[in-house]
Amino acid sequence: MKIAFYGSSLLSSYWNGAATYYRGILHALAKRGYDITFYEPDAFDRQQHRDIDPPDWIRSVVYPATSAGVRDALAGAAAADVVVKANGVGVFDRELLEGVIAQARPGAPRIYWDVDAAATLDEMRNDPDHPVIAALQQLDLVFTYGGGPPVVDAYTRFGARQCTPIYNALDPATHFPVAHDPAFACDLGFLANRLPDREARVEEFFLKPASLLPDASFMIGGNGWADKDMPPNVRAIGHTGTALHNAFNCTPRAVLNVARDSMAEVGFSPATRVFEAAGAGACLITDAWEGIEMFLKPGVEVLVARDGADVADILAGLSPQQAASIGEAALRRVLADHTYELRAAEVDAALHEACARLRDRVE
Template sequence: MIRVAFYGSSLVSSYWNGAATYYRGLLRNLASRGYGITFYEPDAYERQKHRDIDPPDWATSIVYPATPEGLRRVTADAAHADVVIKASGVGIFDDELLSGVMAAARPDAVRIFWDVDAPATLAEIRASDVHPLRNAFSGLDAVLTYGGGPPVVEAYKALGARRCIPIYNGLDPTTHYPVAAEPQFTGDLGFLGNRLPDREARVEEFFLKPASLLPGRAFVLGGSGWDGKQMPGNVRRLGHVYTHQHNAFNRSSLAVLNIARDSMAAVGYSPATRVFEAAGAGACLITDAWEGIEYFLKPGKQVLVARDGNDVAELLANLTPQRAQEIGLRALDHVLNHHTYASRAAEVDQVLRAELAARRRRSVA
């Protein structure tokens, strides 16, 4: 068994934690390939009060106090692992975790930085000559990223990373699949996303503007942080929508909308988890335009692409239930065959085993 110590934001809660389903899909499938996974997450941001799942049987879940003492305890645990992974965006002691777990790792252990928001991280690094990652690259075996494609790979290599491999989001067909519609989520266009500074302007353009242009249609908004935001009267706010409700949310509207964050839209090749969750549920997806979408879904056939809010309004106004169903079914078939977390985990497995072999060769030499 290959022992993995994974330090991330949260495995058991998606509350203010968009990476939850990404972690779950990848790590569950890695466990099936012979990895013993321990996931370390801080008790922060009320995530433990909003758990979506119980600790799974395919990973050991360790929740530590968000204190210096809690940090010291879990940092020391890295010495017991064959692979040590520090993810971005933990939210508490990120810099200290990175330096601490990599220093505690055994000489023959593989050291990975896993960036779940590469465009934003790269912007931070470029803005600071003393960013902790600048000094960390020499001790890392590889950087894995949530997405970003060639631009992110080239950027990380230019900064000194030995290897950079995008591991894209995917579908976990055991958690996201077609279900019956539910009245609480019914509408013409649904959008699910927390209110974030680098997304809000795009939500205004791609969701709220179409709502104002189509006053006779029903718009459904799920996600945290939208209280107090001025919106058209035909927008219904749901607040936080739990992971186990996502299938029903995606199936209950005529179409669902994906809106990339500013940095991910600018870089491209960064499909959000929502893209594959919606496709897995057989939903008709409308997405804002970003470079590389055709690598994942075929525009016009498996997904509808909008350049702005006017496009969203036009697409929705002309969308029939029959066409929406056809698009959703084509997307479902495509992601089941080409974009599951099982296939993503196979990529990670290949990377980790190659790096472990290289580490062992160097330690013997």
């Protein structure tokens, strides 16, 4: 089965947190026999900051971020058995969504894959002319990065025929325990790009604990933090490519996950970082959000903090032995229950059901 997938970037994680999610899901689908072409625009300097070369399990097409480039890329949709438009491409999103629907051949499921569903739904509530609202009448299936029942219910109310969360997971071939790297030595590491809808929570869950624990060492990786006012015990290391993530996760005594505002509010939305850190055997501290127990057991496989004071208290009482035990338990759990191979089986089942519905509709 051929899939034409239009997303932000498979090749670069530069200002593109969805990269490892795309790689994990699509690689697992390729292993199941899917023939996939990933279309991404040459935009936002991502091609100058590639993490990987085009892999041999997928056809990678990088097109100019122009109207002509989009038009040429969309021509590939007509030859596919399944067409997918992911949200957040960043350029020509409306044109890509409308083009995927228009170009898909009869009988090919048309799918919207929302990797930021909580934010998208907020936009839709505030804009009755949002392009996704109109497109839902012609889309056969919505996949989401997460969100659980609240997101499914919201998309259904907007008119989605079917909405299925496909959660983040672990690709054990890319994220795994490695030797400690002195370059990433610290008590608490945090990796995330600076975004407006995360910054206040980063101040609470990361910078506040750093102020409360002046003798502890903190490290922050990701784009956008260079001009942020931080306590003197915080070291900002800038963009950290995916090739460095295992060492970044393995080396600190603990690593932190901080959800974006919308994802924390909705819940059921574990970031890729949760599974990547667990896959590296890291001791993970996460901000509290509804549904965490679906993925990792609090107090055993993950440590949960309600606010910055909680993070400081957890870190102050966390021994290296306790941290190692939690990281080992998390690794066992994600390998058993949360791999992209398992997520791909869910996608495969949903795609076959969508194809069957379309055949029944024609007949």
